[in-house]
Amino acid sequence: MASPSSTALLSQRGSLEPLKPVTATARLLLGTGFFVLFVGLWALATEGGYVQPLFLASPARALAAGWSLLTEYGFLHDIGMTVWRVLGGFLLAAAIAVPLGLMMGAYKGVEAFFEPFISFARYLPASAFIPLLILWAGVGEAQKLAVIFLGSVFQIVIMVTVIAGATRMDLVEAAYTLGAGRGGILRRVIIPAAAPQVMEALRLVLGWAWTYVIVAELIGAQSGIGHMIMDSQRLLDTGQMIFGIVVIGLIGLVTDLLFRQLNRRLFRWAVL
Template identity: 70%
Template structure:
């Protein structure tokens, strides 16, 4: 028995062992990266076994090697970089157009209950309407040009942003609002100095999430009446039963979307570093 035990003092605490699968237990950044890459490697291995092993017909699913070859041909012979540029322009053009209008409206709905009562039923109604259902009308109204494709993305993004921003702003802490009133702030000051700064990280996160949805709308817009873009390439490849090019186009969309998501996250952390504290 040690002297500390004889004196009645408690024994030293045992070191805490972190369990990888404990609920809400954090993991290191390196472990997160390795696990994420590990899934992609496993996916490609299973895909290769299924296709190169002859378990799936090449007509229905190209192998990873064939997909890479077809992707190289797209870049070197078919000007695929131009299709990528057009798709990126459509996504960000329609998304920015939606965000510029939807964010102020969402802030107003979250701030003033009268504004919310006026707009919320209609916005909620439109939120459930699929953007693809508007394509025939948009073709009649705007033709087959770029405006029609931008409007598809606008419709698919606008109503989601409005409601999510309104919920974020409306969830502000009442004690902060009351404290601002006590310090002499007026209604404009409450909005500018309490509600908007407090909701800004949540608004930025909302925009990041909806940007991911915008990528799904652009392909739908490009499947009909388009002469350029990744969706147009996928449609042409489908007519030729070229599954290698179809898969490559899908993967390119995923890669660009993932990169934009990482960029959005990094920008949010830089702009709202205090929100993570």
């Protein structure tokens, strides 16, 4: 537990002041420090003999298993297939959900028509549809894209609806005063005001899409990261399983950073 003097010192530096941002350098150091601590504890638990390799591979063993996957078993192809499935299903969902969400947020009659069904459907787990989707679409790519689509589309609709519906009324009234019509309000006020937060919502849902694709690949897949993890589970190779999970996390982290940078470049006026 920190002493009062150290707590005061940290507070003076801004580290413990509520809602006060830290510098980019401090954020990088703190984030990297947690990763180093996590890997250190993992290595201590496994290399120290506290956890058996059958249940948890050490960091070194996971890296060795990953190198074997990449050089001997064509794991790059599995990574490419999984990324393609995530992006394909997510983009299909966004192409439908974003316009619908904007319409629902802007026009309360549209919201009243769609909102009960959307609120009902968003609680249905996408994984529960896998048996039906296999019957309807087989075990090919269509089934996997459909799982990601169903897991993403309703969440995006609800989030975009809330964002668009929270547009400041003073901006809307000012636009009416300047002669804008109903269509102009949507194009010139609601969409520009909502766009930064819509991008943030898409960034969050893209993270959820990764969970759906792994579930989809656990059943009936012949390629992909999820397929590799299932094969490794049958062989009791925890090193390969952990490496696959780490790869998912790294791809997700890179995607998240790219989304943040794109959002900052497209919407420089927004505070994100």
